[in-house]
Amino acid sequence: MKKEDMEKQAAQFVAESRRNVVSLEEAIAPELAGARIFDPPVWGYGDAKDPMFQELKKKEAVGPQFLLPEEWLPKANSVMSFFLPFTEEVRSSNRTPGPEPSALWLHARIEGQRFVMAFCKEIQKILGIEGIESVIPAADGRFCSVTKPDPKRVGNWQDASYTSNWSERHVAFVCGLGTFGLSKGIITEKGMAGRLGSLxxxxxFEARKRKYTDLYEYCTRCGACIRRCPAGAISMEGGKRHSPCDTFLESTKKTYAPRYGCGKCQTKVPCESRIPKRNY
Ligand code: SF4
Ligand code: SF4
Incomplete structure (x- = not known):
């Protein structure tokens, strides 16, 4: 199958699916009904045998619990990684000062993630018609993620915290989608505000050439995300600490359950919707 044909059908799904729109039944406020969550995706492609996937098993990358493409799918040849950028409507709603996430951002975080999974399934269906097998790690029964450290963990998970056996961000880096930012999101050609997924x-599929060599190449270290973070979770020296971010996100559940969210480090920052320009 030509990747252009797949990408065209995928973009059509994003444009036409009702699941990419806040419904009246679910809207936090009636005026949010009809708001579109995502713009069309940008794609990255990786060779399933790329040695960089092996590198992700190192402790300083994802960790030994990371599963290689062929461990998920023995006949794997390629990895497809996508970034679905949030629409201007979603992004602008969350550019406000202060710690409160916008109602539309909460929809984008929760109903948006539900759409990401629907999108993955749609891609799987499109590929399946052509006889192409696929695995969606995030929707696979073997997928596992952990948050806080736990001394009872054993084996590959012994020292694991805030990690998983398939990291969308690291996979996006390998597949040529972009580099990490100080706030630990991936900065793509459409910025950082959005959601990642992969199959x-x-x-x-021909691998997308990585236009970078450094893990943080697209980040200018401008510090805007540090100033935006209501939890003090980001610093110039240490980047983002997951624990205070996680605690802050948990606290938003008290006010906004069944939703939660923040995303202040992804909005009103130079990397919100593009690769930021350097001043030198
Ligand atoms: S806001 Fe600035 S420092 Fe933070 S990730 Fe974006 S470019 Fe990097
Ligand atoms: S999501 Fe919010 S709390 Fe977490 S790092 Fe970003 S700005 Fe800070």
Whole structure:
């Protein structure tokens, strides 16, 4: 299958799916009904045998619990990674000062993630029609993620905290989508405000050439995300600490359950919707 054909059908799904729109039944406020969550995706592609996936098993990357593409799908040939950028409507709603996430951002975080999974399933269906097998790690029964450290963990998970056996961000980096920012999100050509996802497939799609060599190449270290973070979770020296971010996100559940969210470090920052320009 030509990747252009797949990408065209995927973009059509994003444009036409009602699940990419806040419904009247679910809207936190009636005026939010009809708001579109995502713009069309940007795609990255990786060779399933790229040695960089092996590198992700290192402790300083994802960790030994990371599963290689062929561990998810023995006949894997390629990895497809996508970034779905939030619309201007979603992003601008969350540019406000102060710690409160906008209502539309909460929809984008929760109903948006539900759409990401629906999108993955749609891609799987499109590929399946062409006889291409695929695995969606995030929707697979073997997917596992952990938050706080736990001394009772054993084996590959012994020292694990705030990690998983398939990291969308690291996979996006390998697949040429972009580099990390100080706030630990991935800065793509459409910025950082949005959601990532991926599939491992038996088809051979040409890998996207990485236009960078450094993990943080697209981040200018401008510090805007530090100033935006209501939890003090980001610093110039240490980047983002997951624990205070997680605690803050948990606290938003008290006010906004069944939703939660923040995303202040992804909005009103130079990397919100593009690769930021350097002044030198
Ligand atoms: S706001 Fe600035 S420092 Fe933070 S991730 Fe974006 S470019 Fe990097
Ligand atoms: S999501 Fe919110 S709390 Fe977490 S790092 Fe970003 S700004 Fe800070």
């Amino acid at each position: 491992i497939v038996t088809e051979t």
